[in-house]
Amino acid sequence: MKYSIFTVSITISLHLIMISFIVTYVFLVSGGFSIIDSLLQKEGAKPMSFSIIRKRWNQYLAVRRNDPIIRVLFVSSD
Structure with a gap:
């Protein structure tokens, strides 16, 4: 019982860390592309x-x- 709780908690925490890395990466990449697009876009x-x-x-x-x-x-x- 003690090992199963530990395993579940490790699994959940690793998934949360993985999801946070993915969300951060997607946010940085999409934000970077939008900034580059706004900098390089001509007015007309x-x-x-x-x-x-x-x-x-x-x-x-x-x-x-x-x-x-x-x-x-x-x-x-x-």
């Missing part, structure tokens, strides 16, 4: 259309392999 941003997506994809493909990763991530959209 146009809605995305298929032609804009296709144009950006072609710009990404045009970046050379030896270019820095920042250039790949922040290819200008105009």
Whole structure:
């Protein structure tokens, strides 16, 4: 009986710790993405259309392999 109570309490506490890590991680990631989105969004941003997506994809493909990763991530959209 003593071991079963200990086992149940350990199981519950480990699950609570695991859930708290997951909630914290999801909150940090989603909050970080929303902050990055608000920082990078232009004031007069146009809605995305298929032609804009296709144009950006072609710009990404045009970046050379030896270019820095920042250039790949922040290819200008105009």
